[in-house]
Amino acid sequence: MTPLPPPLGSGEVRFWRIDQERHYKTWATGEGAFRVGGRWNSRGVRAVYASLDPATACLEVAVHKGFQVLDTAPHYLTSARILDPSQIHVVRPDDVPNPNWLSPATPGKNQQEHGNGLLQRHLFVLIPSAVSRHSWNLIFDADRVAGRYDDVTQERFALDPRLQAS
Numbered sequence: 001m002t003p004l005p006p007p008l009g010s011g012e013v014r015f016w017r018i019d020q021e022r023h024y025k026t027w028a029t030g031e032g033a034f035r036v037g038g039r040w041n042s043r044g045v046r047a048v049y050a051s052l053d054p055a056t057a058c059l060e061v062a063v064h065k066g067f068q069v070l071d072t073a074p075h076y077l078t079s080a081r082i083l084d085p086s087q088i089h090v091v092r093p094d095d096v097p098n099p100n101w102l103s104p105a106t107p108g109k110n111q112q113e114h115g116n117g118l119l120q121r122h123l124f125v126l127i128p129s130a131v132s133r134h135s136w137n138l139i140f141d142a143d144r145v146a147g148r149y150d151d152v153t154q155e156r157f158a159l160d161p162r163l164q165a166s
Helices: 021-029 031-036 054-065 067-072 109-121
Strands: 014-020 047-051 075-082 088-090 124-128 136-141 149-156
Touching: 014 021, 014 054, 021 031, 021 047, 021 075, 031 047, 047 054, 054 067, 054 075, 054 136, 109 124, 109 136
Parallel strands: 088 124
Antiparallel strands: 014 047, 014 075, 047 136, 075 149, 124 136
């Protein structure tokens, strides 16, 4: 369950992601982003993309694969706790040089290079989601964060059947 903020809960920071069954054991390697690049990294950077809540993680996968794939192919939900939240760099919408970078458009080279710089300067980068502007994604370089998170949990992901394509 997503931790409640203080004073209602512990205020711990957890991140969430959803992976296909064949990739869930290697979720923390950034292999996919390393091979093809991503919204905030160019090819060759082992960026791991996650969200601050499982619903946003679901939307981030669904926007690329569709709900049908999440409903019909096995996926796993992974969560972990960041040990020191002070190591999270928050990127607010006004901090992004080009506001269009936060839209669902295909990322360009400048956006990816900007993200590479963020990942070089900060251990964890919290940035608004392009699929849900009121939600947050967390990105980190897999090569730099060993030992900076713990309490990793993984479980089979189950999509609510009401979201299946009709």
